[in-house]
Amino acid sequence: MTAVPLPVGPAPVKRVSLGRRFLRRPLGVAALAVFAIVVAVAVLAPWLAPFDPDHLDFALSHATPGNGHPLGGDSAGRDILSRLLFGARTTLYGALITCLTCVVLGVPAGVAAGYFGGVTDRIASWISDALQSVPVMIVLLVVAAGTGQNFAVLMVTLGVLLAPGHYRIARARALTVCREPYIDAARVSGVTTLRILRTHMLRAVYAPVIVQTALTAGIAIGLQAGLQFLGVGSAATPSWGQMMNDGFQTMLSYPLILLWPSIALGLTIAALAFIGSTLADLVSVRVELPTARRRARVRRELAAAPSALPEAVASGTHVHEVADSALRVENLRVGYATRDGVSEVVRGVSFDAAPGEVLGIVGESGSGKTQTIFSVLDLLPAGGTAVADGIWVGGQEVGKRSPKERAALLGRAIGYVPQEPMTNLDPSYAIGHQLAEPLRRVHGLSKAAARQRARDVLVRVGIQDPDRVLKAYPHQISGGMAQRVLIAGAVAGRPSLLVADEPTTALDVTVQAEVLELLRELQREYGMALVIVTHDFGVVADICDRVVVMKDGRVVETGPVERIFRRPEDPYTAELIGASLDDAACRDELDEAWSPAGARGEEAAR
Numbered sequence: 199m200t201a202v203p204l205p206v207g208p209a210p211v212k213r214v215s216l217g218r219r220f221l222r223r224p225l226g227v228a229a230l231a232v233f234a235i236v237v238a239v240a241v242l243a244p245w246l247a248p249f250d251p252d253h254l255d256f257a258l259s260h261a262t263p264g265n266g267h268p269l270g271g272d273s274a275g276r277d278i279l280s281r282l283l284f285g286a287r288t289t290l291y292g293a294l295i296t297c298l299t300c301v302v303l304g305v306p307a308g309v310a311a312g313y314f315g316g317v318t319d320r321i322a323s324w325i326s327d328a329l330q331s332v333p334v335m336i337v338l339l340v341v342a343a344g345t346g347q348n349f350a351v352l353m354v355t356l357g358v359l360l361a362p363g364h365y366r367i368a369r370a371r372a373l374t375v376c377r378e379p380y381i382d383a384a385r386v387s388g389v390t391t392l393r394i395l396r397t398h399m400l401r402a403v404y405a406p407v408i409v410q411t412a413l414t415a416g417i418a419i420g421l422q423a424g425l426q427f428l429g430v431g432s433a434a435t436p437s438w439g440q441m442m443n444d445g446f447q448t449m450l451s452y453p454l455i456l457l458w459p460s461i462a463l464g465l466t467i468a469a470l471a472f473i474g475s476t477l478a479d480l481v482s483v484r485v486e487l488p489t490a491r492r493r494a495r496v497r498r499e500l501a502a503a504p505s506a507l508p509e510a511v512a513s514g515t516h517v518h519e520v521a522d523s524a525l526r527v528e529n530l531r532v533g534y535a536t537r538d539g540v541s542e543v544v545r546g547v548s549f550d551a552a553p554g555e556v557l558g559i560v561g562e563s564g565s566g567k568t569q570t571i572f573s574v575l576d577l578l579p580a581g582g583t584a585v586a587d588g589i590w591v592g593g594q595e596v597g598k599r600s601p602k603e604r605a606a607l608l609g610r611a612i613g614y615v616p617q618e619p620m621t622n623l624d625p626s627y628a629i630g631h632q633l634a635e636p637l638r639r640v641h642g643l644s645k646a647a648a649r650q651r652a653r654d655v656l657v658r659v660g661i662q663d664p665d666r667v668l669k670a671y672p673h674q675i676s677g678g679m680a681q682r683v684l685i686a687g688a689v690a691g692r693p694s695l696l697v698a699d700e701p702t703t704a705l706d707v708t709v710q711a712e713v714l715e716l717l718r719e720l721q722r723e724y725g726m727a728l729v730i731v732t733h734d735f736g737v738v739a740d741i742c743d744r745v746v747v748m749k750d751g752r753v754v755e756t757g758p759v760e761r762i763f764r765r766p767e768d769p770y771t772a773e774l775i776g777a778s779l780d781d782a783a784c785r786d787e788l789d790e791a792w793s794p795a796g797a798r799g800e801e802a803a804r
């Protein structure tokens with residue numbers, strides 16, 4: 199076989215900052231522009247205002263727009279535009295005090311409660327719950343009465359009352375993050391608690407806190423205007439709430455006086471709400487999905503890439519006729535849209551597997567094994583695009599079918615065993631439910647029949663006490679048992695093709711051997727084709743008949759296991775075998791096992 203020249207690795211996918219992603223949302227940008235104008239107006243009010251906002255001119259009382267007063271005059275004879283511009287200052291100043299108070303009190307308390315838990319969490323959560331049950335407006339009126347209507351104190355009080363919003367968000371995020379393995383890693387490497395809180399935890403909460411702050415600012419502005427409308431605050435300081443109060447009293451005869459501050463207030467609150475919701479969208483979806491146009495471009499570029507098929511076929515990539523294959527993949531390409539074009543992660547991969555055959559797809563981390571398999575299953579992550587000359591399952595072309603039709607193959611024609619047993623079982627449901635539910639939904643079995651089939655299949659995969667396991671939750675069984683459960687789920691529907699993605703990586707050595715043996719037994723018993731993805735040539739040696747070696751998204755070599763071990767044609771394959779089987783004793787055993795007189799015999803070697 200001729201070695202395929204290796205391409206350079208795929209271009210790294212650039213991470214786009216939150217700010218830049220925000221600027222791609224038209225609604226968010228419009229809201230930000232409105233808010234920026236309000237801020238600019240507030241800062242530049244002394245220069246922009248045509249008149250002193252407190253200057254009284256009785257001739258201007260209830261004046262309609264015109265005569266140098268674009269928005270007219272209020273009931274006391276003051277220029278409405280000037281008061282509106284200065285009112286923006288009061289409004290934003292109040293919102294700023296409230297938001298700062300929320301952040302300063304709520305975020306550290308939430309992070310500490312989530313990280314330390316126990317008494318800290320209980321006390322902080324109790325205070326937060328107590329604050330939430332307080333009637334905000336009444337407390338503000340009492341504080342206004344007690345402090346001589348001090349505006350700053352009122353806004354700080356409002357911040358204290360709204361701080362539970364920030365607290366809850368920071369606590370929830372901290373609770374999730376503090377269980378992450380990288381936090382444990384930081385702890386064991388001697389990083390101080392203060393540093394972990396400052397770096398990892400605050401970094402994790404900052405995005406949702408920004409969202410919450412934008413929403414809180416809107417709420418604070420609304421409540422502040424409500425207080426001013428009720429007459430709280432100094433009459434000497436222009437504010438939108440006071441202006442609304444003035445307009446409200448003359449609403450029927452001079453409606454414009456009420457209209458201007460209402461528009462200013464409405465626009466500012468709406469802008470903050472849209473900024474908040476756009477940020478919330480961006481924070482919850484960290485990876486931006488390419489638009490339909492970019493996706494179509496990726497598809498075109500992948501399709502236009504030169505085909506690797508003729509050489510691959512010539513070198514024995516396909517050894518079965520289409521009709522005789524359980525799985526056949528021809529010239530598969532997978533790409534992701536990047537800012538500079540397309541990052542191609544699978545580049546013209548072709549292989550096939552016959553019923554009853556075990557095919558290993560082997561390669562180092564990042565070589566494209568999982569992307570290849572996920573393309574077959576139509577489970578590529580959002581943003582990934584697969585293009586192929588053909589994908590056949592059981593002799594039927596499925597690559598051009600709709601996503602719904604592809605999904606219908608899973609659990610019926612194709613079974614799938616994932617890499618991480620624990621994370622693939624839902625902790626909220628008992629094992630029995632998780633096994634029986636797909637049998638009922640996909641195969642239409644009755645509840646009792648599905649449960650019986652689930653029990654039978656658990657027995658078949660070697661679970662000693664199936665009745666206990668059926669009732670158990672995932673955290674009550676070991677990793678090895680969980681993998682057996684997933685294998686049971688994958689074969690329960692009697693698929694003709696079983697795909698296993700690194701099924702032993704998360705298990706210890708003894709359990710690995712048992713799981714491989716089980717897969718081999720089931721594959722023989724049900725006559726399935728088994729496609730097993732692995733980075734380990736030891737696994738290939740254990741159970742595979744043929745192997746596809748991948749690197750940088752391409753097939754570098756393919757052939758029967760015996761031949762590949764004896765005479766790897768590509769230096770990369772030799773290197774990979776050496777890295778996996780560096781124990782001389784093991785190698786000797788393999789050599790012996792694959793001697794012409796060995797168990798599998800010369801006949802199987804091609």
Ligand SMILES: Nc1ncnc2c1ncn2[C@@H]1O[C@H](COP(=O)(O)OP(=O)(O)OP(=O)(O)O)[C@@H](O)[C@H]1O
Pocket residue numbers: 208211534541543561562563564565566567568569570579581582733
């Ligand atoms: N969502 C994604 N967006 C962009 N590139 C991706 C994405 N997922 C995977 N890739 C890239 O695709 C390439 C192949 O990844 P793949 O997961 O198939 O590797 P692998 O051979 O299965 O390795 P491993 O065993 O470590 O999972 C890698 O370079 C990876 O960075």
